């Protein structure tokens with residue numbers, strides 16, 4: 001690695017020098033080709049140098065001996081010798097697949113596998129499996145890796161990726177994956193490693209179109225933010241669904257009922273009708289342009305007068321409707337057809353074809369303009385939204401047969417001060433008006449906690465996916481929004497993908513068996529048909545502590561938790577969490593988390609405070625949503641890597657009892 005670094009440094013010195021030199025004699029605006037090249041090389045070498053300077057990282061974590069006598073080391077990055085032969089294979093290289101997938105039953109030409117254990121860059125041990133002899137070792141290195149105390153953000157799992165995870169990570173780029181997985185089964189880890197694998201194996205295509213990771217909130221994003229950079233990927237966009245949909249710029253709030261309607265998939269139909277319903281009929285448009293329908297459209301062009309008959313106009317309208325993907329393109333097609341009709345007459349009369357400037361003139365004639373404005377008026381999303389919200393007759397037309405009258409009445413608001421849901425409606429309207437620039441679509445989108453997305457949010461993401469593929473990760477049992485998905489098939493339909501591979505993960509890596517057993521008691525009460533997690537972990541501890549005084553119960557539990565290594569997460573109903581803040585202020589290694597924001601996170605030790613309050617708490621926005629509290633409790637109970645303490649002063653919710 002030192003040799004590779006030296007070489008990169010030499011390249012950097014050469015080209016950085018050239019870059020500076022070539023810039024010296026250039027005037028403003030001049031760019032020499034050497035400078036382009038120097039700039040490119042400097043850009044290439046700087047991140048590569050940073051990558052190669054990381055000393056506190058093991059160069060490899062595995063080794064395989066093949067049947068033909070060859071052997072390979074597997075590591076986080078490719079390392080080669082001075083003859084350019086590989087010394088260590090990047091974990092994403094095709095051959096590394098054998099390291100992860102080979103088993104005694106399906107050896108894949110692997111004779112022997114060795115796993116190395118590391119602490120930082122220090123080798124701590126190794127385990128061998130002689131697959132020819134049918135050996136399969138329950139890996140202590142994997143167990144130690146999972147149980148290693150958390151110090152902060154999520155870590156990569158490259159050294160211990162399991163075969164079923166590897167299969168998902170390495171599915172080819174065109175495949176749309178939908179992964180249902182119980183808590184702690186590694187969904188987030190799979191999604192992030194899949195992004196890294198795709199970027200490595202489809203570099204050309206994906207670095208251009210981009211890979212996007214969508215997460216539920218900023219806390220979650222910062223928790224996962226370090227994983228891809230440690231794998232050498234810094235060019236991935238990570239965003240929350242709120243940022244993607246613009247919801248973070250919303251300046252007003254909807255009532256719970258209004259938000260429910262605005263997030264509903266039927267709004268997509270309303271939007272379609274609200275836009276396309278503006279297209280009128282030819283006779284009415286002729287009348288509006290001051291012409292008698294039977295005369296057709298009369299166009300004065302200098303000394304000439306042209307006439308387009310009713311049949312021609314009807315046909316042009318039908319064609320524009322049929323062949324245009326968006327409303328704005330349809331208007332243009334109709335306008336072009338009008339010019340084309342006139343042009344044909346002009347050619348017959350004069351024997352030659354008029355130029356483009358003449359065409360522009362025809363479009364600008366008062367007759368054509370007023371006819372077009374009446375038949376196919378110019379629109380933008382804001383004006384349509386304003387009409388939909390502010391014009392009862394228009395709204396009634398746009399929603400008839402789609403929404404009930406009571407639901408339609410909830411479609412109100414001020415587009416100038418939009419709510420988060422108004423931005424979704426606006427985005428939907430815009431999609432009927434104008435085609436998105438295809439280059440603004442991502443080649444691949446990884447969507448985590450996807451069960452929480454509403455149909456309208458899914459559609460916003462779908463429009464940014466275009467022809468790209470998606471990896472959709474989530475757990476129906478952890479759905480806590482009022483519009484959480486009840487089925488993955490529906491969710492994938494909203495995401496615009498019909499060819500989808502569905503899988504379910506059930507091997508739990510995070511939560512030890514004693515703790516998952518408690519959470520699994522709650523699972524049947526959530527009424528979702530998902531499989532419970534089976535933990536691979538027999539360690540861990542669970543304490544249920546009744547406390548006469550909740551505050552002192554929490555204080556004692558936290559003090560005891562701090563006796564052990566690692567992070568302590570205190571999870572309480574949102575209001576209770578706010579009240580506990582002074583009690584826990586300034587404590588090192590302790591994080592206080594509102595139950596509604598605990599999703600996706602994990603801590604070595606979790607203290608769940610007064611479960612019954614978490615069950616009773618209203619959903620975000622103050623509304624009562626059937627069953628959401630119990631799902632928050634299920635999420636809270638499944639955040640512990642090693643130890644869970646439940647502190648309660650009121651009786652436990654009945655669902656927690658065996």
Ligand SMILES: Nc1ncnc2c1ncn2[C@@H]1O[C@H](COP(=O)(O)OP(=O)(O)OP(=O)(O)O)[C@@H](O)[C@H]1O
Pocket residue numbers: 142145146155156157160161162165181182183184185186187188189190475478509510599600601602638
């Ligand atoms: N193969 C593995 N080797 C080591 N650790 C792993 C492995 N797979 C998962 N883990 C660890 O298990 C924990 C849970 O993984 P992750 O957060 O990806 O699960 P999840 O399914 O997204 O959970 P949730 O649904 O609760 O958000 C993480 O600490 C992750 O690093």
